[in-house]
Amino acid sequence: MGMFQRFVSKATLNDDDFAEDEDYFEDGEEYAEPEGTDTDVSPIRAVAPAVDIARIVTAKPASFADVRGFAEKFRSGLPVILNLAAADDAARHRIVDFATGLCFGLHGDLNKISGEVILMTPHSVHLESQRPDGDSL
Structure with a gap:
């Protein structure tokens, strides 16, 4: 028997592997969950966002030394x-x-608002642009 076949025979479950388990229970006895375990599954529920996205930070950096403040907020x-x-x-x-x-680096977006104003939006915020007539772009 080759090395690969020996590996496959060890890795796969055969009916012989379950022969020991059949003798574990008495005839007619069925497996029951141990007492005190909760078998109910909780429903999936939405997780509240960790950040209040109703807040927007405004920064007015005058030099590169001022970037840390807005970078931590972003x-x-x-x-x-x-x-x-x-x-x-x-x-x-x-x-x-x-x-x-x-x-x-943080999968956000950078949007130019005017010549001197830029909006940085994190990946969790979607920015929707609209035309003057009210239609979305």
Whole structure:
């Protein structure tokens, strides 16, 4: 018998494996759950979100040193509005690069609202855009 066949014969259950179990119960006796065990299955229920998505954080970073505050809020699952009006061009580029990487790493989205305002939405928040006539895009 080859090595593979020996492995298969050891890994599969044969009727001989159950022969010992047949003698375990008396004739006519059936298996019963031990007392004190609960065999009822609880229904599936929705889990409440851990984060209150009705909150939106507004951040006005003036330099790259200010990114930690909004990054921790976004990491906890809150949408963040970044107002970059107070940052100079070099800081603005660094902050936007950081925000882009943060959104990518946490599966969120980065949306440009205006030239100086960016909206960061976590993966749990869906942003719906609408046209001026009220139709969804």
